[in-house]
Amino acid sequence: QVQLVESGGGLVQAGGSLRLSCAASGGTFRRSGMGWFRQAPGKEREFVAAITWSGGFTYYGDSVKGRFTISRDNAKNTVYLQMNSLKPEDTAVYYCNKHPTPPDAYWGQGTQVTVSS
Numbered sequence: 563q564v565q566l567v568e569s570g571g572g573l574v575q576a577g578g579s580l581r582l583s584c585a586a587s588g589g590t591f592r593r594s595g596m597g598w599f600r601q602a603p604g605k606e607r608e609f610v611a612a613i614t615w616s617g618g619f620t621y622y623g624d625s626v627k628g629r630f631t632i633s634r635d636n637a638k639n640t641v642y643l644q645m646n647s648l649k650p651e652d653t654a655v656y657y658c659n660k661h662p663t664p665p666d667a668y669w670g671q672g673t674q675v676t677v678s679s
Contacts, residue, residue: 564589564668566658571673574648582643582673584658589668592636597661598643600654601672611643612661625651648677 570582582598597612611632612621620632631644641658655672659665 566668566670568656568658568670568673571656571675573676573678576649576677576679578648578677579644579646580648580675582645582656582658582675584641584643586639586641586658591639591660595661596634596641596658597664598632598641598656598658599664600652600656600675602651602654605654607657610656613641645675648675650677650679653677 565587567585574580593615595614598610599607600610601607609623610626611630613632613634617634629647634641653676655674657672659668
């Protein structure tokens, strides 16, 4: 059974930093591109960042470029999202999943990030 567990969210002031983690189990994630997505209240889920299976290429949404960094440790089946210079508009529930085609069945509970102004 595939399971993705996100952690590391919390409440932070604008300008602060957080590091999210996504632990994957039950599947072959080492050969999969992985991504971070987020959903703010009343909005659709949106793409944040992605990384290829080898970690050689990364991709970012326009709103987070230069502030967020995605990385992965295949030995630990874990994907990370380092978030710096956080803004109130970054407030959302953050999820990880395969990229570029995230299976609906793999969405986890996500981790809440709240940025206060």
